[in-house]
Amino acid sequence: MTKIVIVGGGIIGATIAYELSLNSDFEITLFEQENSPALHSTSASLGVLMGILSPKAKGRSWKLRQKSLERYETLIPELEKLTGKTISYNQQGIVELLFPEDSLETWKSLIKIRKHQGYHLEIWDKNKLFKECPQVEINNIIGAVYSPQDRQVDPIELTEALIAGATLNGVNLEFGVKVQKILTTGTHDENNCICERVLTSKGEVETDFLIMAAGVDTTELTQNFKNPLDIRPVLGQALQVKIEENNYNFNPVITGDDIHIVPLKNNEYWIGATVEFPNEKGDIIMQENLLEEMKEIAFSYCPILKNSTILKTWSGKRPRPEGRPAPIIEKLTGTNNILLATGHYRNGIILAPATALIIKDFLINN
Numbered sequence: 001m002t003k004i005v006i007v008g009g010g011i012i013g014a015t016i017a018y019e020l021s022l023n024s025d026f027e028i029t030l031f032e033q034e035n036s037p038a039l040h041s042t043s044a045s046l047g048v049l050m051g052i053l054s055p056k057a058k059g060r061s062w063k064l065r066q067k068s069l070e071r072y073e074t075l076i077p078e079l080e081k082l083t084g085k086t087i088s089y090n091q092q093g094i095v096e097l098l099f100p101e102d103s104l105e106t107w108k109s110l111i112k113i114r115k116h117q118g119y120h121l122e123i124w125d126k127n128k129l130f131k132e133c134p135q136v137e138i139n140n141i142i143g144a145v146y147s148p149q150d151r152q153v154d155p156i157e158l159t160e161a162l163i164a165g166a167t168l169n170g171v172n173l174e175f176g177v178k179v180q181k182i183l184t185t186g187t188h189d190e191n192n193c194i195c196e197r198v199l200t201s202k203g204e205v206e207t208d209f210l211i212m213a214a215g216v217d218t219t220e221l222t223q224n225f226k227n228p229l230d231i232r233p234v235l236g237q238a239l240q241v242k243i244e245e246n247n248y249n250f251n252p253v254i255t256g257d258d259i260h261i262v263p264l265k266n267n268e269y270w271i272g273a274t275v276e277f278p279n280e281k282g283d284i285i286m287q288e289n290l291l292e293e294m295k296e297i298a299f300s301y302c303p304i305l306k307n308s309t310i311l312k313t314w315s316g317k318r319p320r321p322e323g324r325p326a327p328i329i330e331k332l333t334g335t336n337n338i339l340l341a342t343g344h345y346r347n348g349i350i351l352a353p354a355t356a357l358i359i360k361d362f363l364i365n366n
């Protein structure tokens with residue numbers, strides 16, 4: 001049996017633990033410093049799985065999205081069957097609003113590419129948009145692009161189901177245990193640094209492979225290595241509102257100007273999220289006016305929300321790799337058995353299945 005230690009019980013660590021648990025050659029332990037999963041970036045997420053509508057037509061970013069969307073269609077029913085848990089998974093698609101400054105030609109060319117790739121996107125004019133989505137009422141609009149195969153998932157329900165599924169498949173889950181130090185042999189210079197054990201708040205544990213899925217905290221964990229990671233937090237604020245009644249049969253995610261309006265059960269919606277970078281000193285100062293502005297824009301798209309009650313507001317920190325593309329799924333430079341699965345920035349929920357499959361392929365082939 002190959003011993004594997006995973007650090008982090010957010011969406012990335014949980015998906016890797018579940019995907020690896022399907023292979024009986026692995027003896028897996030996941031350490032999460034909190035007492036339950038999905039408490040950091042994952043808990044703040046809106047779970048919008050924007051793949052087909054993404055402007056990335058080809059290359060790594062598109063391939064990761066494509067791989068994930070494919071796996072999501074089997075993963076959700078598989079987990080529900082295994083665990084008996086219900087995962088809120090919106091399969092009504094995503095409607096992206098088009099404004100006068102948007103280029104229809106660019107969209108038409110993406111539609112052609114997606115058709116070739118086996119996906120469907122359609123452009124709606126204003127009349128079609130208002131007919132299909134009467135909740136949208138906005139003058140300054142030219143129409144929308146509808147993507148029926150894009151999805152949205154509840155990130156906390158999903159992470160909990162992944163953890164439950166991994167446990168049923170024999171993964172050893174250690175909550176409330178922090179990985180404090182990575183104990184290595186060999187040298188970084190000769191690229192043969194090997195992690196044989198990790199020191200946790202509960203003691204030392206041996207491992208054959210270490211997978212770091214610690215989000216923004218991966219920076220701290222890699223500080224003593226020759227090539228430490230630089231993952232910086234980017235703040236996002238969001239809110240949940242409730243309206244009196246929702247008589248709409250068609251409830252896709254509506255997105256415009258990078259703001260998502262996500263329908264939930266019980267006439268509730270999530271609205272998000274702001275994108276707030278750290279200042280020169282590296283500090284993040286939450287700007288409440290940005291949440292207010294975002295709310296007003298969302299309410300102007302869907303005036304039914306103006307009479308809603310705000311149930312809660314929250315914020316979270318997205319793990320963004322500094323100076324390089326997100327995400328980082330590779331061996332830590334100079335080491336032989338430390339794998340990085342981190343820095344997913346704004347796309348950790350959509351990219352989790354592809355990340356886990358890449359890590360699994362690596363472990364099977366090495």
Ligand SMILES: Cc1cc2nc3c(=O)[nH]c(=O)nc-3n(C[C@H](O)[C@H](O)[C@H](O)COP(=O)(O)OP(=O)(O)OC[C@H]3O[C@@H](n4cnc5c(N)ncnc54)[C@H](O)[C@@H]3O)c2cc1C
Nearest residue numbers: 008010012033040041042048179215236316347348349350
């Ligand atoms: C407001 C907001 C909205 C978002 N919306 C979307 C969206 O619609 N779609 C989408 O795809 N993405 C979205 N994202 C991004 C997404 O949430 C993140 O990319 C994703 O959650 C990152 O997951 P993760 O598992 O890497 O990190 P985290 O969820 O932060 O998990 C890392 C875990 O590692 C644990 N940990 C760290 N260090 C240690 C240690 N030393 N020992 C033990 N445990 C440790 C932490 O406690 C934490 O639980 C959003 C993010 C925010 C903030």
